[in-house]
Amino acid sequence: MGKSSKPTIGYRHFMYLYMGESIGPNDYLAGVKVGGQTVFEGERAGSGTLAINLPQLFGGDKKEGGLVGSLQIRMGEPDQLPVPYLQEQVPGPWPAARGLCTTLYRGMVGAMNPYLKLWAKRWGRFVQGWSTPVWQPQLARIGRGMNAAHIHYQCLTDTVWGCGLDPALIDGESFLRAAEQLHDEAFGLCLGWRRGDSIGNFLQTVNTHVGGLWAFDPMRGQFVYRLFRPDYDVATLPLLDETSVLALESWQTPLLDGSVNEVTVIGRDCVTNLELAATFQNMANVQAQGRVVADRRTLPGLWNRTLCERVAARETAAASSLLQRIKLTVDRRWWGVKRGDVLALSWRRKGVQRMPVRVLEVDEGTRTDGALALTLVQDIDGMAATTYLRPVIGPWSPPDTRPQPVPAQRLVEATYRDLAGRLRPADLAQVEDDAGFVVALGSRPNGPAYGYTLVTRSGAGDFVEVAGGDFSATATLAGALGPTDTVATLADTRDLDLVAVGSEALIDEELVRIDALDPIAGTLTLARGCVDTVPTPHAAGARVWFTDTYVGADPTEYLAGDTVQAKLLTRTQQGTLDPALAPVAQVRLDARHARPYPPGRLRINGAAWPQAAFARLDLAWAHRDRVLQGDRLIEHEAGSIGPEPGTTTTVRVLHALSGAVLHETTGIVGTSHTVEVLLANGATVRVEVDSRRGVLVSRQRHVRTIACECGEKLANADFDTQAAWTLGAGWSIAGSAAVKVAGIASDLAQPFAFVDGGVYRIELVLSQVTAGSVRVGLAGVAPIDGATRNANGTFVDTITANAHTALRIAADAAFAGRIERVSLRRLA
Numbered sequence: 001m002g003k004s005s006k007p008t009i010g011y012r013h014f015m016y017l018y019m020g021e022s023i024g025p026n027d028y029l030a031g032v033k034v035g036g037q038t039v040f041e042g043e044r045a046g047s048g049t050l051a052i053n054l055p056q057l058f059g060g061d062k063k064e065g066g067l068v069g070s071l072q073i074r075m076g077e078p079d080q081l082p083v084p085y086l087q088e089q090v091p092g093p094w095p096a097a098r099g100l101c102t103t104l105y106r107g108m109v110g111a112m113n114p115y116l117k118l119w120a121k122r123w124g125r126f127v128q129g130w131s132t133p134v135w136q137p138q139l140a141r142i143g144r145g146m147n148a149a150h151i152h153y154q155c156l157t158d159t160v161w162g163c164g165l166d167p168a169l170i171d172g173e174s175f176l177r178a179a180e181q182l183h184d185e186a187f188g189l190c191l192g193w194r195r196g197d198s199i200g201n202f203l204q205t206v207n208t209h210v211g212g213l214w215a216f217d218p219m220r221g222q223f224v225y226r227l228f229r230p231d232y233d234v235a236t237l238p239l240l241d242e243t244s245v246l247a248l249e250s251w252q253t254p255l256l257d258g259s260v261n262e263v264t265v266i267g268r269d270c271v272t273n274l275e276l277a278a279t280f281q282n283m284a285n286v287q288a289q290g291r292v293v294a295d296r297r298t299l300p301g302l303w304n305r306t307l308c309e310r311v312a313a314r315e316t317a318a319a320s321s322l323l324q325r326i327k328l329t330v331d332r333r334w335w336g337v338k339r340g341d342v343l344a345l346s347w348r349r350k351g352v353q354r355m356p357v358r359v360l361e362v363d364e365g366t367r368t369d370g371a372l373a374l375t376l377v378q379d380i381d382g383m384a385a386t387t388y389l390r391p392v393i394g395p396w397s398p399p400d401t402r403p404q405p406v407p408a409q410r411l412v413e414a415t416y417r418d419l420a421g422r423l424r425p426a427d428l429a430q431v432e433d434d435a436g437f438v439v440a441l442g443s444r445p446n447g448p449a450y451g452y453t454l455v456t457r458s459g460a461g462d463f464v465e466v467a468g469g470d471f472s473a474t475a476t477l478a479g480a481l482g483p484t485d486t487v488a489t490l491a492d493t494r495d496l497d498l499v500a501v502g503s504e505a506l507i508d509e510e511l512v513r514i515d516a517l518d519p520i521a522g523t524l525t526l527a528r529g530c531v532d533t534v535p536t537p538h539a540a541g542a543r544v545w546f547t548d549t550y551v552g553a554d555p556t557e558y559l560a561g562d563t564v565q566a567k568l569l570t571r572t573q574q575g576t577l578d579p580a581l582a583p584v585a586q587v588r589l590d591a592r593h594a595r596p597y598p599p600g601r602l603r604i605n606g607a608a609w610p611q612a613a614f615a616r617l618d619l620a621w622a623h624r625d626r627v628l629q630g631d632r633l634i635e636h637e638a639g640s641i642g643p644e645p646g647t648t649t650t651v652r653v654l655h656a657l658s659g660a661v662l663h664e665t666t667g668i669v670g671t672s673h674t675v676e677v678l679l680a681n682g683a684t685v686r687v688e689v690d691s692r693r694g695v696l697v698s699r700q701r702h703v704r705t706i707a708c709e710c711g712e713k714l715a716n717a718d719f720d721t722q723a724a725w726t727l728g729a730g731w732s733i734a735g736s737a738a739v740k741v742a743g744i745a746s747d748l749a750q751p752f753a754f755v756d757g758g759v760y761r762i763e764l765v766l767s768q769v770t771a772g773s774v775r776v777g778l779a780g781v782a783p784i785d786g787a788t789r790n791a792n793g794t795f796v797d798t799i800t801a802n803a804h805t806a807l808r809i810a811a812d813a814a815f816a817g818r819i820e821r822v823s824l825r826r827l828a
Contacts, residue, residue, distance in 0.1 A: 010061070010111060010112040011111065011112070011114075012061075012065055012108050012110075012111045013065070013108065013109050013110050013111065013114065014069075014107060014108050014109065015105075015106075015107075015109045015116070016085070016089075016104070016105070016106045017103075017104065017105040017106075017109070017119070018083075018086065018102065018103075018104050019102060019103045019104070019105070019119065020100060020101075020102050021100075021101040021102060021103060021121060021123065022100075022101045022123060022125075022192075023076075023099065023100065023101065023129060023160075023161060024074075024075050024076025024077075024097075024099055024100050024101030024102075024128075024129060025047075025075035025076050025077055025101060025128045025129050026075060026101050026123040026124060026125040026128055026129065027045060027123075027124045027125050027126050027127060027128045028043040028044055028045040028046075028123070028124045029043075029044040029050070029073055029121065029122075029123060029124075030042070030043060030122040030123060030124045030144075031121065031122040031271065032050075032071070032119070032120070032121050032122075033119075033120045033121075034057070034067060034117050034118070034119050034120075035057075035058060035117030035118060036118075037057050037058065037401070037573075037574050038402075039052060039054060039057070039067060040052070040071075041271075043124065044073065046073075046075060047073055047074055047075045047077065047080070048072075048073055049070050049071070049072050049073070050070065050071040050072075050073060051070055052067045052068065052069055052070065052071060052105075052107065053068055054066045054067045054068070054575070055067075055068050055108075055575070056574065056575020056576050057574055057575055058110060058111075058113075058117070058573065058574070058575070059571075059572075059573055059574070059575055060111075060575050060576060061111055061112075063111075063112065063573070064110050064111055064112050064113045065108065065109075065110040065111025065112060065113075066108070066110070066111075066575060067107065067108060067109065067110075068107050068108040069105055069106050069107010069108055069109075070105070070106055070107060071103055071104070071105045072103065072104040072105075072106075073103055074097060074101070074102045074103065074104070075101055075128070076097055076098055076099050076100045076101050076102070077098065078098055078099075079098075080096050080097065080098045081096050082094035082095065082096050082097075083104060085104075085106070086104075099160070101123065103121070105119075120273075122270065122271070124144070125146070126140040126141040126146055126150075127140050127141075130154060130158070131157075131158050131159045131160050131162075132154075132157050132158065132159070132167055135150065135153050135154075135167070135172075135175075136150070136176065136179055139179045139180065139183045141188065142182065142183055142186055142187065142188025143186060143188050143303075143304075144188065144190055144270050144271075144303055144304075145187075145188025145189045145190045145191075145270075145301070145303055146188055146189055146190075146191075147179050147182050147183060147188060148178070148182055148187070148188075148189055148206050148207075148209065148210045148212065149175050149176075149178040149179035149182060149225060150179065151189065151191070151203075151206050152175070152203060152206065152214055152225055153170060153175055155193075155199050155202065155203055156169075156170065156199075156223060157170065161195070162199060163199055165223070168222075169221070169222055169223055170222060170223055171217065171220060171222040171223060171224040171225070174224040174225050174226060175224075175225045178212065178225045178226065178227050181227055181229065181231075182210060182227070186306075187210055187307065187310075188303075189206065189209055189210070189301035189302070189303070190268075190270040190301055190303040191205070191206065191209070191300065191301035205301070206301070208299065209299050209301045209302065209311070210227065211227060211228040211229070211311075211314060212225065212226065212227040212228060212340075213225075213226055213228070213339050213340040214226075214340075215338040215339035215340050216338070217336075217338050218335070218336055218338070218364075219336040224338065224340070226340035226341075228340075228358065228379075232342050232356070234344060234354055234356055235354075237342055237343055237344035237354070237356065238343050238344065239343075239344050239346060239354065240330070240334070240343045240344065240345050240346070240357075241345070241346040241347065242346075242347065242348065244330050244331055244333055244334060245328050245329070245330055246328075246329045246330060246331055246371055247328060247329040248326075248327075248328045248347075249327035249328055249329065249373075250325075250326065250327045251324065251325075251326050251347075251350065252324065252325040252326070253322065253324050254322045254323070254324075255322075256285070256288055256289060256322065257289060258293060259285060259289070259293065259319070259320055259322060260293050260294070260295045260316075260319040260320055261281060261282045261285035261286045261289065261292060261293050261316070261319075261320045262279060262280070262281045262282075262286070262292050262293065262294040262295070262316065263279070263280055263294070263295050263296075263297060263312055263315045263316040263319055264277055264278070264279040264294065264295070264296045264297070264312065265277070265278050265279075265297050265298075265299055265302065265308050265309075265311050265312040265315060266296065266297065266298045266299065266300075266308075267299055267300065267301070267302030267303060267304070267305075267307060267308040267311075268300045268301075268302070268303065269303060269304070270303035276302065276303075276304070276305050276308050277308065278305060278308035278309040278311075278312040279312060280309070280312040280313050280315075280316040281316065282316055282317070282320035282321075285320040295319060297311075297312075297315055299311060317380055318380060321380055323377055323378040323380065324355075324377070324378040325375075325376070325377050325378070326345070326357065326375075326376045326377075327373070327374070327375050327376075328373075328374055328376070329371050329372065329373050329374075330371065330372050330374060331370065331371060331372075332370055332371065332372070334372050334374070335364070335372060337359055337362060337372070337374070338359065338362060339359055339360065339361065339362060340358065340359065341358070341359045342356055342357070342358050342359075342379055343356075343357050343358075343359065343376070344356060344357075345357045345376065355378060356378070356379040357376040357377060357378055357379055358376065358377055358379040359374060359375070359376060360375045360376065360377055361373075361374070361375035362374060362375075400446075400447055401447060401448055401572050401573055401574050402447075402572065402574050403449065403569070403570040403571065403572045403574065403575065403576060403577035403578075404445040404446065404447055404449070404570055404577070405445065405568075405570065405577060405581055405582055405583060406442040406443055406444070406445055406452065406471070406568050406570060406582075407443050407445055408442070408443040408474060408543060409440065409441060409442040409443070409568050409583065409585050410440075410441045410442075410543075410545060410585060411438055411439070411440055411441075411564065411565075411566045411585035411586060411587040412438070412439050412441065412506070412547075412587060413436055413437070413438060413439075413587055413589050413590070413592040413593075414436070414437040414438065414439050414553070414592070414593060415511070415531050415532055415592060415593060416531075416532070416592075416593040416594075416626045416627075417504075417531050417626075417629070417630070417631050417632075417633070418437070418439060418553075418593075419431060419437065419593050420630045420631040421631035422553065431557075431593065432594075433591055433594035433696070434559055434560045434591055434594075435557050435558070435559065435560070435591070435593070435594075436557075436558045436559065436560055436562065436589030436590070436591060436592065436593070437553070437554060437555075437556070437557065437558065437593070438456065438554045438556075438558070438564050438566065438587060438589070439547070439551050439552070439553050439554070440454050440469055440551060440552035440553075440554070440566050440568055440585070441472045441474075441506075441545045441547060441551055441552075442469060442471055442472060442552065442568040443471060443472060443474045443494055443495075444471035444494055444495055445570055447572065448572055448573065449471070449570045449571060449572050450571060450572065451468055451469060451470050451471065451570075451571050452468070452469045452471070452552065452568040452569055452570050452571055452577075453465055453467075453468055453469075453568075453569040453571060453576055454466055454467045454468065454469050454552040454554060454566060454567075454568060454569075455566065455567050455569060455579065456554050456556065456564055456565065456566045456567075457564070457565050457566075458558055458562045458563065458564050458565075459563075463565075463566075463567055463579060466554045466555065466556055467552055467553060467554055467555065468552065468571075469550075469551060469552020469553075469568065470549075470550040470551070470552070471495065471550060472495075472545055472546055472547065472550045472551055473493075473494060473495040473496055473497075473498045473499050473545075473546040473550065474493075474494050474495070474543060474544060474545050474546065475490040475491065475492055475493040475494065475496065475522075475543075475544045476490065476491050476492045476541050476542065476543050476544065477489070477490065477491070477507070477538055477539070477540050477541060477542045477544065478490060478491040478522070478540065479540050480537070480538065480539055480540050481507070481537065481538040481542070482537055483528070483535040483536055483537050483608075483609055484528075484535065484608060484609060485526075486515075486525060486526050486527070486528065487523060487524070487525055487526070488507075488523065488524045488526060488544070489522060489523055490522040490523065490524060490544065491522065493519070493522055495550075496517070496519040496546075497519065498546070498549070498550055499514060499517055499519075499546045500514070500548070500549075501514055501515065501516060501517060502514065502515075502633070503546065503548035503549070504530065504531075504546075504547050504548045504633055505524075505526075505544055505545060505546050505547060506544070506545040506547050507538050507542055507543075507544050507545075508536070508538055508542050508543075509533060509536070509700070510528070510529060510533045510534070510535065510536050510538070511529075511530045511531045511532075511533045511547075511633075512526040512527060512528055512529070512530055512635075513526065513527035513530050513633040513635060514526065514546070515527055524544075527633070527635035527636075527637075528635060528636050528637070529600070529635060529636030529637075530633045530634060530635055530636070531597070531629075531633065531634075532592065532595065532597050532598065532626070532698065532699050532700065533598075533699075533700050534598050534602075534636060534700050534701070534702050535636050552568065554566070558589055559589070560589050560590055560591040561588070561589065561590070562588070562589050563586055563587070563588045563589075564586060564587055564588075564589065565584050565585070565586040566584070566585050566586070567579055567582040567583070567584055567585075568582060568585070569582055570582075590699070591696065592699055594696055595693075595696045595697065595698055595699045596624075596626065596644055596647045596691040596692065596693040596696060596697075596698050597624035597625070597626045597629070597644075597691060597698060598624065598689070598690055598691050598698040598699075598700050598701055598702060599621035599622060599623065599624060599649055599671075599689055599690075599691055599702070600621065600622040600623075600624050600634070600635075600636045600637070600638060600640075600641075601620075601621060601622040601636060601637050601638065601639070602619070602620075602621045602636075602689055602702045602704075603619070603620045603621070604617055604618070604619055604687060604704055604706070605617065605618050605828070606618075609704065610704065610706055611706065611707060612706060612707045612708070612709070613706050613707075613708055613709070614708070614709050614710065614825075614826045614827055614828055615676050615677050615678060615708065615709070615710035615761065615825045615826060615827050616674060616675070616676050616677075616759075616761075616827035616828055617653070617674065617675040617676075617677065617687065617706075617708075618672070618674050619651060619672060619673045619674070619675070619687070619689065620671060620672045621649065621671050621672075621689065622638065622639055622640040622641075622671060623640040623641060623642045623643035623647075623671060624640075624641055624642060624643065624644075624691070625641050625642025625643055625644040625647075626644060627642075627644055628641055628642050628644070629641055640671065643669075643691075644693060646693045646694060647691050647692065647693045648666065648667045648668055648669055648691070648692055648693075649668040649669075649671075649673075649689065649690070649691055649692075650664070650665065650666045650667075650668070650688075650689070650690050650691075650692055650697075651663070651664070651665050651668065651673050651675065651687070651688070651689050652664045652665075652687070652688040652689075653675055653677060653685050653686070653687050653688075654685065654686045654688065655683060655684075655685060655686075656683070656684040656685055656686045656705055657683075657684065662677060662679075662685065663675050663677065666692070675687075676761070676827065677708050677710040678710060678823075678825060679708075679710050679711055680711055680712055681711035681712070682707070682708060682709045682710055682711040683708055683710065683711075684705060684706070684707050684708065685705075685706055685708045685710075686703060686704070686705050686706075687702075687703070687704045687705075687706060688701050688702065688703055689701060689702040690702070709826065710825060711825070712823060712824070712825065713752065713760075713824040713825060713826065714750055714752070714807065714822060714823065714824045715750065717821055717822055717823050717824070718736055718820075718821050719733050719736050719737050719738050719819070719820075719821070720736055721733065724750050725738070725748060725749070725750050726747075726748070726749045726750065726751075727748060728746025728747045728748060728749075728811075729743075729744045729746045730742075730743055730744050730746050730811075731746060731748050731811075735818075736820075737767070737818040737819060737820050738809075738818070738819040738822075739817075739818050739819075740774075740811050740815050740816060740817060740818075740819075741816055742771055742772060742813065742814050742815065742816040743813060744813050745810070745811065745812050745813040746811060747808045747809060747810050747811070748808065748809040748811070748819070749779065749806050749807065749808040749809070750806060750807050751805060751806045752805070752806055752807050752824065753805070754778060754780075754801035754804040754805065755801060755826070756801060756802050756803060757800065757801070757802070758800070758801045758826050758828070759798060759799075759800050759801075759826070759827045759828040760778075760798070760799055760800075760801060760824060760825065760826055760827065761796060761797075761798055761823075761824070761825045761826075761827050762776045762786065762796065762797045762798075762799060762807070762822070762823070762824055763794060763795070763796050763821070763822070763823040763824075763825075764776055764789060764794070764795045764796075764797075764809070764819065764821075764822055765793075765794050765795075765819065765820040765821040765822075766789060766791070766792050766793060766794075766795070766817055766818070766819060766820070767792050767817065767818045767820050768792070768817050768818045769790065769791055769792050769815075769816070769817035769818075770816045770817060771814045771815065771816050771817075772790065772811065772812045772813070772814030772815030772816060772817075773788045773789060773790035773811075773812055773814075773815060774788075774789055774790075774809055774810065774811045774812075774815055774817075774819075775787065775788050775789065775809070775810050776797050776799075776807070776808070776809050776810075776822070777799070777807075777808050777809075777810060778799055778801055778804035778806070778807065778808070779804060779805060779806040779807070779808045780802075780803050780804035780805050780806070781803045781804075782802065782803065783804075783808075784799055784802075784804070785810065786799060792817075798827065807822070807824055809822065
């Protein structure tokens with residue numbers, strides 16, 4: 001049989017695109033978008049080649065490919081030559097496209113999808129492409145926009161596409177004042193002219209944006225430009241009154257009712273090509289009318305929100321201020337007045353005294369008329385000084401669809417439950433004890449990410465793609481969670497709608513079962529200490545991962561002791577996150593799946609988490625069996641399951657401060673064990689309980705820290721002196737021992753305040769016994785004695801106190817011997 005071949009799942013598409021852009025040359029290429037995705041952003045000046053290497057732009061080969069190729073920029077310089085490649089493809093003469101800005105792309109345009117995506121480009125043009133010397137180039141550019149005075153100048157003088165006027169016909173002084181004013185105001189325009197529109201209409205659009213007017217000055221024989229700004233002194237304006245007015249044609253004063261008092265100006269963001277909106281109101285007008293009368297103005301050359309707000313304020317003031325409009329005929333003394341001039345109008349019958357009015361139209365009539373017809377409007381400041389902005393909801397902005405790193409991530413070793421839920425029993429049985437698998441957990445970043453690519457490595461090699469992953473639901477603890485708490489309050493929740501009741505969650509190193517979930521209140525009801533973990537305390541802010549379904553599982557079989565590193569490369573419609581931007585998570589494997597589960601339902605003296613105890617520690621627990629439990633989530637408090645064959649329990653007691661081992665018992669096959677901690681003084685001890693199967697120890701162990709009242713209760717228990725002891729007949733203290741000679745029955749006693757119901761351990765060490773016997777006991781209203789001792793050795797009695805006030809050692813008359821030591825400790 002021959003070697004198998006890989007199936008063809010799709011095609012990459014390559015094209016050569018020749019695209020016309022605009023009249024050239026332009027100053028620079030500012031941006032390129034293809035299919036709505038950003039390919040280039042910056043300022044690429046002059047002709048040249050832009051390399052594009054974005055194979056993941058539309059999702060890579062798993063979706064619609066990307067762009068890999070070169071974009072040749074041809075600005076259309078006077079010495080530009082034809083494209084050699086086009087001449088090779090289509091023999092014959094080819095135009096050099098001088099004076100035209102064109103681009104040529106050659107390379108991959110996508111994959112899987114045979115349809116070509118739309119290309120869009122953004123250009124900057126300020127000082128390039130002038131057929132006349134560039135006028136005042138230092139003022140031409142304002143931010144991303146062009147100075148409106150320069151737009152007028154070029155439109156009027158350009159000999160290729162403009163009006164072709166001699167620059168000598170331009171009043172440079174008035175144009176310069178306007179250019180400097182606009183530059184100081186940061187008022188540039190991003191506005192394109194198309195051949196389908198006349199130059200006159202285009203310039204009128206420009207003037208509507210900036211609040212200006214151009215006119216021909218008959219006195220100078222030049223075109224002048226003036227902005228509607230408060231750049232005059234009313235007291236020095238030329239006076240227009242009844243003495244020079246031949247006829248008052250009309251005097252219109254708008255009515256308040258129905259006047260516009262709210263204006264919304266719509267601009268367009270030059271980068272995103274999305275609408276910008278700003279709304280202003282004249283609050284006084286709104287109150288006077290008792291209603292809002294709104295109007296909407298579309299000014300696409302306003303390329304940022306600040307400009308939209310300023311123009312909206314200006315337009316609101318003009319529309320709502322009830323400006324008076326006058327038409328009148330004046331004598332020839334006013335010959336030379338032009339559009340845009342500001343005059344002071346006085347009219348006694350109207351009660352008007354030096355009212356500023358701006359000339360909108362001038363009709364010079366004929367040479368024999370001897371009169372001029374003027375259209376005037378009451379003037380206001382061109383830019384509002386005081387405005388009232390009504391908050392509005394801005395235009396929708398698309399989300400950033402570029403892949404972003406996951407905000408939180410974790411790499412963990414797979415548990416036996418993980419494998420039991422994913423592998424067939426036969427495959428699970430083949431997994432060796434020294435093997436290990438990893439599982440990745442990652443939270444969803446902001447934006448339209450739909451998953452991630454999991455890449456891993458062991459050692460210093462390259463990261464290799466091993467699987468795809470889904471974002472895990474996650475949260476943090478709003479408050480601390482004690483080891484016995486079963487209700488948790490969550491904060492910073494993400495994707496809780498993916499969580500199912502009965503599923504698994506991970507808090508720090510503890511696995512829990514979700515028994516109830518309220519995503520609105522943000523509360524969880526938990527079953528604690530599941531799988532191979534035990535209940536532990538968790539601090540506020542601890543991260544909670546919901547781990548049952550939405551994870552990234554690496555199928556690679558590693559070895560115990562390996563350190564595995566992983567990166568989670570977020571995927572969006574624009575492709576996959578650059579690996580250099582992804583943080584690294586790592587975990588060291590320790591054969592987790594093969595280790596026995598720790599015991600469950602641990603109790604010490606009947607309590608789950610005792611804080612204090614006496615000298616005796618009675619431990620009880622429940623068996624656990626990872627094989628029998630399989631993929632079930634059995635909580636810590638459940639009864640015994642198993643145990644797994646070959647599994648035993650180990651109990652250790654250590655001094656909490658020094659770490660010294662006070663007790664250790666291994667190989668316990670039952671479910672209980674008793675430890676008596678016998679120290680000279682009370683101490684804090686640490687109790688540890690784990691499971692073992694061969695050389696494998698449970699991954700987690702129970703740990704309890706207990707203040708243990710386990711010290712000696714008697715004074716002078718070693719008989720260094722007679723102090724504290726009452727000696728009966730025949731007793732003496734000698735050689736650090738209590739000595740009794742035969743002859744008479746008597747007691748050795750020491751007063752002690754026994755606690756009713758307390759269980760006490762009394763240890764007696766006898767030596768050199770030659771005859772007779774002794775018994776330890778408690779003296780009181782109802783004395784109680786222990787067993788009779790008549791030989792050398794160490795003997796222990798356990799007695800429960802009840803109204804007893806002293807410890808006594810009763811010797812019969814025949815007893816002769818030594819008591820080396822008497823010890824009293826409370827067990828319970």
